[in-house]
Amino acid sequence: MVAIVGKSNAGKTTFIEKLIKELKLRNIKVCTIKHDVHGFDIDKPGKDTWRHAKAGADTVVISSPAKMAMISNVSEELTLDQLAQIVSLDTDIIITEGYKKSNKPKIEICRSERSEGLLCAPDELIALVSDMSWNIGVPVFELDDAVGVADLLESKYQFKKQTEKLVNF
Incomplete structure (x- = not known):
């Protein structure tokens, strides 16, 4: 798991999009987790899943041959480790957007x-993506260098391609 962090409008989402595309070219299975401190709602009023939730279901899952989604009410925000347990099925790397206060390795966009x-102390970072010159003891990449960051991640984590992953329920 790697957290992509940075100030608002620093380019985190844009860089993550580029990084995902590069990792997918390498046949690396990617999961992303976006931190939203404001709250969100992805269900649409009137749709079946919305109706199930309104009727009292605590968790609603919708599944098709191509994708699956789960909406679950929680009493408090789940930790990254708890989320990772839920989404680790068929994933080589989890990239988070946000979670700057987590204890996960970070790549800061500046x-x-x-x-x-910087938001982070150098010892929290595995890399920095910036349009400025830095000498803080970690690799520094240009804002569009998703290839370089993917090389770093692949080298650092040596993704193991698994043909089957099991999840215990």
């Missing part, structure tokens, strides 16, 4: 027009 300083 653009000069958004910030002059």
Whole structure:
């Protein structure tokens, strides 16, 4: 698991999109987890899953031959480790957007027009993606260098291609 962090509008989502595409070219199975401190709702009023939830279901799953989604009410925000247990099926790497306070390895996105300083201490980072020059003891990549970051991740984590992963329920 690697957390992509940075200030608002630093380019985290744009960089993650590029990184996902590069990792997929390498046949690496990617899961992303987006941290949303504001709350969200992905269900549509009137649809069957919305009706199931309104009737009192605590968890609603919708499944088709091509994809699956789960909406579950929680009493408190789940930790990254709890989320990883849920989504680890058929995944080589979990990339999070946000979670800057987590204890996970981080790659910070730092653009000069958004910030002059870093959010993270150098010892929290495995890399920095920036349009500025830095000498903080971690690799620094240009804002569009998803290939370089994918090389770093592949080298660091040596993804094992597994033909079958089991989940215990």
